[in-house]
Amino acid sequence: MELTDELLHAALHQVMLSELEELPSQEELAERYPVSRRFDRRIMGLIREEERSPFTSKLIRYSKRAAMFFLALLVTAFTAVMSVQAAREWLIGIFTGMFNTHTEIAINQTKSAKDQPFLGYLPEVIPEGYIQTSYTVNEKHKMSILKYEEEDGSGEILIRQYSGGRLKVDTEGARKETAWVWGEEALYAEKKERQILLWTDSLYQFYIIAIDGELTKSELVEIANSMQIQVQAE
Amino acid sequence: MEKLLATLLALIDDEDDQRKFEAVYQTYKHLMFHVSNDYFHTQTEREDAVQEAFVRIIKNFSKIGEIDCAQTKNFIILVMRSTCIDLLRKDKEEVDVYFEDISADTPTSSRLKPYVEIENQESYERLLHAINALPQNYRDVFMLRYLNELSLTQITEITGLNLPNIKKILQRGRKKLSNTLKE
Numbered sequence: 001m002e003l004t005d006e007l008l009h010a011a012l013h014q015v016m017l018s019e020l021e022e023l024p025s026q027e028e029l030a031e032r033y034p035v036s037r038r039f040d041r042r043i044m045g046l047i048r049e050e051e052r053s054p055f056t057s058k059l060i061r062y063s064k065r066a067a068m069f070f071l072a073l074l075v076t077a078f079t080a081v082m083s084v085q086a087a088r089e090w091l092i093g094i095f096t097g098m099f100n101t102h103t104e105i106a107i108n109q110t111k112s113a114k115d116q117p118f119l120g121y122l123p124e125v126i127p128e129g130y131i132q133t134s135y136t137v138n139e140k141h142k143m144s145i146l147k148y149e150e151e152d153g154s155g156e157i158l159i160r161q162y163s164g165g166r167l168k169v170d171t172e173g174a175r176k177e178t179a180w181v182w183g184e185e186a187l188y189a190e191k192k193e194r195q196i197l198l199w200t201d202s203l204y205q206f207y208i209i210a211i212d213g214e215l216t217k218s219e220l221v222e223i224a225n226s227m228q229i230q231v232q233a234e
Numbered sequence: 235m236e237k238l239l240a241t242l243l244a245l246i247d248d249e250d251d252q253r254k255f256e257a258v259y260q261t262y263k264h265l266m267f268h269v270s271n272d273y274f275h276t277q278t279e280r281e282d283a284v285q286e287a288f289v290r291i292i293k294n295f296s297k298i299g300e301i302d303c304a305q306t307k308n309f310i311i312l313v314m315r316s317t318c319i320d321l322l323r324k325d326k327e328e329v330d331v332y333f334e335d336i337s338a339d340t341p342t343s344s345r346l347k348p349y350v351e352i353e354n355q356e357s358y359e360r361l362l363h364a365i366n367a368l369p370q371n372y373r374d375v376f377m378l379r380y381l382n383e384l385s386l387t388q389i390t391e392i393t394g395l396n397l398p399n400i401k402k403i404l405q406r407g408r409k410k411l412s413n414t415l416k417e
Binding site: 001002003005007008009011012013014015016017019020023024026029030032033035039040042043044046047048 | 252255256259263264265267268271281284285288289292304305307308311354357358361362365366373376377380381408411412415
């Protein structure tokens, strides 16, 4: 049987009805989740704002902003007079947590690090028989995606680079090991025929996913260690 | 009170739309809090999530037909759940990494017909089971696409996921479901 859009629509509709049947009744919901009149008024205000003319909306919005600005100015002036200015320190930390089903690697960046332009990394070493099929850089979200495919189509490698935040990988059922990239601890995991290597430096997070089954952990680590800044995103 | 109401109504461009917005809110507000309860622990967070979800619902109001029907109810749940996940994601700046993170291109969907004949009941049951086994975010994206017939751009606005992610979810999910039918 082929998965047509019609079949998918019918099946999803049936799943939807089943899920809705499991919900509590309207009366039960109203009893469990009473909504305050204050919140009701907040939503009604939202509805009215959606319905206002653009001019009226802008006028009200800018009036509120002007009031907030003057209030902030007053508070700042008072604070400056009353307190001593504290020194600001550059803080970058790396945190790795191990959980039963998920493993996380996170880096905490200062705001100034996040404001830096995105610098794309490319590997100098790629396993024999692989060719690059695409490279995409997204400056707005400060990330890149690099793909390689084996010439006979049997294997694929995906390399992603992100700026800041936290990487979380589902490692349930996966074999996990420590690896070393750029002198720092990295996470290597294998699950069925797929392998993942995650690592980070002070500015970026990286991960490689390989679908091959024949690449070794050492080969992935070699790829990671060979990554160099090649491209400055425009 | 009546004077206040009249003043407020005078600001409205389309009274029918306003009544419909209010009706949707009054009908589903408790349900929205019920959904947000799975993701947030304080009333303030839940209220913020419900408000944000309602903004997204208003922006996609053309997708709401009859207010009190299963399709609308499901749409409200999908938007509420997607909003909660999006807010949590933005708050944590978290990126989920999946082992199945390499996609393949698949054809786009065709026009839907109102009736479909089930050729093989056993395969269809497997398909239902496979849909239920999909991750929640996959199921939600599929429903928004195939039940609510939202465009990919509209789905990105509701879920907060970017376009490549939405495409990947649809491609990978469809591939999984197709494989189920071929077993």
